[in-house]
Amino acid sequence: MEEFADEALWLVIVSFIVAFVLAFGIGANDVANSFGTSVGSKVLTVRSACILATIFEMAGAILIGYKVSDTMRKGILDLSMYNGQEMELMLGCLSSLIGSGIWLIAATFLKLPISGTHSIVGATVGFSLVCRGTKGLKLQTLGTIIASWFISPVMSGIVSVILYKAINVLIINAETPLTPALRALPFFYMATISVNIFSIVLDGPKLLYLDNIPLWLAITISLSIGLIVAIGIQLFMVPWQRRQVIEDIRKSSNKDVQFTFGESTDSSRDGSPRTSRMMEEGTAGRDLPVIIEVPANNNGYILAQSESLSDLPSKESKTGNDILSPKLNLPTNGNVTPAYGLSPNSSAVPLIREKTIEPMQMDVKIEGDDSPEIARVFSFLQVLTASFGSFAHGGNDVSNAIGPLIAVWLIYIEGTVLQKSETPLFILIYGGIGIAVGLWIWGRRVIKTIGEDLTKITPSTGFTIEIGAAFTVLIASKIGIPISTTHCKVGSVVFVGWVSSSSSSGVDWHLFRNIIFAWVVTVPVAGLLSGGFMAVLRPLLL
Template sequence: MLYSDIQIITVSIRKLHHTKMEMLVTTIATIASSVTEGTVTEFRSQVLWALVVGVILAFILGFAMGANDVANAFGTSVGSGVIDLKWAYILATIFETLGALLVGYNVTDTMRRGVVDVKLFDHQPKVLFLGQLAILGGCSAWLLIATFAHLPVSTTHSITGATVGFGLVAMGGKGIHWMKIVSIIASWFVSPVLSGLVSSILYIIVDFSVLRRSNPFLSGLIALPIFYWFCIAFNVFAVSYQGSKLLHLSSVPLWLSITTSCVIATICAIAIHFIVVPYLKKSVEKQVNGHKERDIKCGIKREKSTAVTSISKVQELDEVISTSGIIQDIAVLSSSSDSGRNGTSLTHQTTFDVNDHDYQTASPQRDSTDIRIEQRGATVVDVSHHSLSRKEDSAVSLNMKSAIKALKRFTRWFLPARNRTPDDKTLKVFSSIQVFTACFAGFAHGANDVSNAIAPLTALLAIYMHMDVEQKGETPIYVLLYGVFAICVGLIVLGKKVILTVGTKMSKINAASGFTIEFGAALTALLASKAGLPVSTTHSLVGSVVFVGIVKSRQGVDWRIFRNIALSWMVTLPVSGLISAGIMFILKFFV
């Protein structure tokens, strides 16, 4: 009896203790929750003004980005005359939005985390919050300056420089990932060179397969479905592999992405071959025939004046020939050729190279020392060592000259002809695909750069709502749409300035070269973003314009403009950093 009573008392004490512990834990949690809510509420009241300013600055940054970066993406299409400014604005709006939502949705805050260690601000969320204002202000200010100066610069690098400037003032350089900065500086050279090489190779392929053919229009129609296949396959792959969490594409395996891309591209290429190509052929031929009829009507009126001009030119040429003694030379050559037919062969024959306007001998050149020795014949009994060495040197020199000439001939054959002008029919074939690659370039830009531009605004919202410096939540869709809207407004208002620089001033671009420039730059930018390499879309596009201009005509680049652009790239990081550091200094000590 006593034992059972003791057990009952013990159980009662344990229950009472457990109940008190639960009450204590609940009380502590309630107090902590109320303290946290009170802290968050107090924090929000302190920084509400900064959030409003941040939203405005984010719009200005998007505006400046649209005026500069997006203008790069569509500059070559406008410069080649494939689309006008109105269609550039429409297509940019659509495909920038799609790129940001379908691919860029995952990578919104990678730039901020990659440059500065945000964990250092766990106990100083307000400092990080104000730092986003400094980043937005520094980046948008530099982009607007560059846009008014007609200079295409990188938004990604501007964001990076502004982040470094804020970090130096806030933490004295502590927590800045300097190797990331080094890799970005290296990308100043890697981005344009890599993209330029890709676009140059593509242009040479287009030149061999289409432009230098005897019937380039027909060759272009045959190659068109193949070009579309590559563009569509890569576009689908970029969307499906490591794609948007919004569409549940982030976990799609690599093999499935490749298979899906190839199947969709093949179906589209077949449709283009049987539907688009016949329509395009009929449309272009009809348009060209209409132009020919109009030219014939206009040409009849010019025939009389042209004939008179031609007769006068022939008379002038006759006088020049007679006075310069060319007729006598022709007579000598004629008699020499007659003697050649009778058994006496000509010792030297000259052929002309039309491409270089210089002449090369058809028969092998002979060293002067050899000629002198042969002329002397049997009288030459002894040859000095000095003469032999001179003969050997001459032979080596002759071999070097032959090798250099062979290399020049190969280069002339391999590279596109300098003065070749593609006919209008062929360019219209490439016009159809350049519209597609322009959309592809806009899509790549939306995927690669829009996310970085809105990263500071995303950080502002995360810190304001939950005091979360690491931003563990997803980027709200409305933030992406807000950024895209600001970008499109900037393109429409100020985009023409940079479009003219990239599309017309730096190099002469037609539909064929524009296709390879846009596709090569977009290919490089998207592959680099998938691989995590810090490649700038702006640098890629400018590099492609320069490289293709060199390959196409060897002198087709305005180096003065390119020099200014390259200098603007180099000062982007420090200038945006200085502006951001100045803003952060003011906020830190006066707010």
Template structure:
């Protein structure tokens, strides 16, 4: 009987090697989760070094550098929580991938913050609390406590997948820290009343504008016999509206320096809108060739306008929400260099850059967590509906930024999504044009149509998830008191430790 060949493998060694490989795989898996926080910490260090270059020879340099780190941390949290406002609709409608959306948002956030963010920054830094009634040193610690409290609350909300308002967080934190430091006297309650009114009206306005745009799209394009011909006529008009509104807003930024009057601004916006119409018309005609006369074909024609509106919304968000991060920092810097808070000068450019890049770093590292909630889970979005949401939100935020009002882009974006959803419910039940269109379609395809379009089955089908209404409203309601209370506590701790 032949001898069996010797076994050359060592089972014990193989088992040990397998264990080592499993440990290495586990270590790689865990380390991947630490990459984003590590990059965030590197950015905080860079922000401190960047601010130190400008203030190292000032008396309060240490406080300013620490405030710069907190502002960078706040900006990253804003990017992580608010990115869904900019691109959630476009991603939910599958007009762009997640990676494309994040890159576009990051670029236009930086542009919006650096070009047009100064007006709202002045509101946060000097209008909520009357600086003349607060000692300069106390004001700096108030802003430090506000930054830390707002950033911590937004970080917690992002971890819980709650799209809270970063604007509510910072405004509530400034009030809470100020109240904890000097009482209610220095708080400008009339400014707070204006901000509160803007908070209430802006989501309603966003919802109304979004519903109005969707009504025009449904009436002029979707429920027409020849959808493609109607789209060739009206999609360039919608693109022209977007371009004209954005051009007018950019002129308004220059008008703040007294360079242009209102008629000139309106005329320039009209001219740019007409130019956009001339450019978009042949492009849409070329895109619409060989498309079938069906709703799915319209999605192709709305894809590029939706990407443009998402970029415009990112610009508007950067212009408005950068103030939530660098408004308190701007106040601290002005105290440190001895400039009065109420003067007409804007915040330093390096302050704006910390906020702009912080928002972009935050949305690139942590932003995708909340995109699906607004983009997919409240109501079903296609490119036409998503375009109405994005354009409505952008126009509302742009007007608010021009007026210097720190409105909540979260409120406006979610309000626009709800406006589209509730309008669809109403339109499905009450539109005579839609009912006639469905009857003609039923005759063509020999489909048995219901006797009454307002049957129980139609009434039963809601197009907006009501559960999200209550959960989002609850997150909005608790943000101000939580951030205010936390800011007051943090101020007392800071005062006991450092003052």
């Protein structure tokens, strides 16, 4: 045993180093999926997203990651095929770490969100084909994993779309959207927290003494904690949210508009020009005459009419409060010149604007945007569900990164390929640290792809994307199927982006095509890299 330990020590050391690089790649690529939508909808900054991701990735890896790591290191390969050939299996695990790590780093450089799960599974299959051909592969388990790659984005997308439609009908398009949004807030928090707690306490890790809790007790604990959270939300957060929304809208409604006025020339009765000066600057409120564009005259100026703000069409808020009454946002600065031929002292003077001035932007809700009150309510929910998604991602993908490393470590400790020990906690933490470092250093590349480039994301759509993808990943993690977090998140983004827009242009299909291509080639590329390293290293080192 001592001779084997001395001989295999270098493999353990190198495997730890390479596993950290792989975890770095997963952090830079896969973890971006967790908070990409929150950053894209401007709910979180990149820095805030990195802080939350670090916390919840680590928590997910420690609390639920053990189960998936068992599948990755025991479910794909028939380890008994390597009985007596422990060094060969350890070298194969090292090759899989190298192959998947290289591909993840390359994909991150290209800003393509690929699957860490795909990479590690493909790399594992690659070295096994070199060593044992198809004999060492558990094809049924492998088939289940491959099927989940196609099912997971569709399932995640459907869950997100159903939730989006429900929120759209019951809240966003309601007569008073703020009221049902605040009414639903405790329920959303309770559901999210309860599912999270349930995933932890049911069949939890032995390390936390949660492996013997019966189903009824797990349900009772999770619902009780969720109910306590819901009561707290109803008593404290709902009133606070209502005050914040009303205050935000009051501030935006009372904002003054600054205009700069210049010289104006009118005509006397004999036709000679006469010049007078208007005030240099003026401040106007809601009764300020508003410029309405009409076709330009021969001099290239845009003629305008003077109308009262109250006569203009605007989108009414449906809360019934004066605070949320019709409003119009004018630009804070603009150059305005009265027309020739009339005195600037006239209260009914038509105005003209120089053709260099940008068109005025009215406070009309752009298609796909959330109203201010809905955006504020769902911003908090999106942060919660993004954290939920990060927790699920930690349980699923941290395990993928360190699955081969766990195999190397336990073979080294036990001296046999048939490992019986529980997944070591310190290795789960080690993988979580590597993922956090990758996210902080390089994560913003893929965050932009997921959160901004693929489709327009608002707090309400971001919430549905997060909850659909996270729910799918978490359930799969508890079942023990290492599905792709990337596929779930991208599936939800595309489904919701497509449904929420009035046309297919709501999704960048060219970018989506590139992502699909990266998905398709991930397994063979990682497998070829891993198999190639194994083919080169085995005759040299064994």
